Structures are given as C-alpha cells and as structure tokens.
Amino acid sequence: MTVKAGYRALVLIATMAVVFPAxxxxxxxxxxxxxxxxxxxxxxxxxxxxxxVTITNGGAEADRLIAAATPVAKKAAVHTQMMxxxxxxxxxxxxVEVNPGEPTVFMPGGxxxxxxxxxxxxxxxxxxxxxLTFEKSGAVEVRVRVLGVGATRHPMHHxxxxxxx
Numbered sequence: 001m002t003v004k005a006g007y008r009a010l011v012l013i014a015t016m017a018v019v020f021p022a023x024x025x026x027x028x029x030x031x032x033x034x035x036x037x038x039x040x041x042x043x044x045x046x047x048x049x050x051x052x053v054t055i056t057n058g059g060a061e062a063d064r065l066i067a068a069a070t071p072v073a074k075k076a077a078v079h080t081q082m083m084x085x086x087x088x089x090x091x092x093x094x095x096v097e098v099n100p101g102e103p104t105v106f107m108p109g110g111x112x113x114x115x116x117x118x119x120x121x122x123x124x125x126x127x128x129x130x131x132l133t134f135e136k137s138g139a140v141e142v143r144v145r146v147l148g149v150g151a152t153r154h155p156m157h158h159x160x161x162x163x164x165x
Contacts, residue, residue, distance in 0.1 A: 025143070027140055027141075027142045029134065029137045029138065029140040030059065030136075030137045030138075031057055031058045031059025031060075031061075031063075031100075031137070032055055032056070032057055032058075032059075032063060032098065032134065032137050032140075033055070033056045033058065034053055034054070034055050034132065034140065034142050035053070035054050035056075036052070036053060036054040036105075036153075037051070037052070037053045037130065037142050037143060037144045037145065038051070038052050038144060038145050038146070038147050038151065038153075039051040039052065039115070039122055039128075039144050039145075039146050039147070040122070040146070040147060040148070040149055040150075040151050041121070041122050041123060041124040041146050041147065041148055041149045041151075042118065042121035042122045042123075042149075043149050044121075045121070046118065046121070047116070047117055047118050048114065048115060048116050048117075048118065049073070049114075049115040049118055049122050050079075050108070050112040050113065050114055050115060051068075051070070051076075051106075051112065051113040051115060051130055051144050052106040052107055052108070052112055052113070052153075053106050053113070053130075053132070053142065053144075054103050054104070054105045054106065055098050055103065055104040055106075055132075056103045056104075057098045057099060057100045057101070057102075057104075058100070059100055060100055061100065061136070062097055062098060062099045062100065063098045063134045063135055063136045063137050064095040064096060064097055064098065064134060064135040064136075065078060065095060065096040065098060065104075065132055065133070065134055065135075066094075066095045066133055066134065066135050067132075067133040068113045068130060068131065068132055068133070069130075069131045069133075070113075070115065070128060070129060070130045070131065070144075071119075071128070071129065072115065072118060072119055072120070072122070072128045073115035073116055073117050073118050073119065074116060074117030074119070075115075075116045075117055076113050076114065076115055076116070076130070077092055077113070077114050077116070078092070078093045078095075078096055078111065078112075078113055078114070079091060079092055079093060079111070079112055079113075079114040080093050080110060080111050080112075081109055081110060081112070088109075090114070092114075093111070095135065096111060098134070107153060108152060108153075113130065122146045123146060124146055124147060124148050124149070125146065126146045127143045127144060127145050127146065128143070128144050128146070129141050129142070129143060129144070130142050130143075130144045
C-alpha cells in the first residue's frame, strides 16, 4: 500500500468512527442487545409515527417485551401489522417473545412501536429516547435515529442478522 492510499484509508476509518457510532450503537441489558433503532421522519403534520428495533437475546432463557414509552409521544405501544382478507390491519400486541438465538426484528409491515399523539414532528437526523420494558430484564432506554420519510430499514440493519427491505 502506498503512503497516499494508507492515508486515504485512515481518513475513511476516522470518518466512519465519527459518523457510524451515532447510528450503530447497540444497547445491552443483561443478555439482551437492542440495536438498529430507527424511525421515519414525519410526513407533514402526522400525529402518529413508528419506531423499529432489533432485539437479540444472547442468554439461555426467553424474555418478553411488555411495554414501551417515549417523551416524544403521548402514548407508545407495541403493534403488529398483518394481512387479513386482503386488507392490511394493525393490532396492539400485549407482549413480544424474545427467544434466545433468534433476533426479534421490528420493521415496516410487521412489529413496530406505535407512537401516538406525537408532540412534534419527527425530523430526519434527530434522535429521541425510547424506553423498552422487558418482563425479566427490566427497563432500558435506547436512542432512536430519525431517518427519511421513505426509509424502509436502518442502514446498519445487516449487523444483527435482520433482513428488511
């Protein structure tokens, strides 16, 4: 490698170290790792939004996500979407099983944290806190990165084995 190429590689690595920690940080709570936290920017004056996460359980026992809360909305609740009779329907979920060894992926068209009564629009590039409460592991606060209105998945989604579109 030439000196010039080596310098370019160092600049690239330094740039990635500055840019990616803000979107790639994982949060650990006991055996659970929560990552790929993101939301779409609000479309106009929308009063609802959704947040997405990937939860990996590295332990030997299952846990359950039982609640979500955030100061950016009046209410946060876990929901799922499903096709029923050719119609897309959204339903609240009481708890989400987080089994050992298999990532639990929240993504558009499936599991998500519904943010109802947004206090202000979600703005691309901003972050906000989201508290997730688990039955066994307790509560943890994660930072959610707001991506563009048309985002379909977190840019680091591949990191934890997820496969959104």
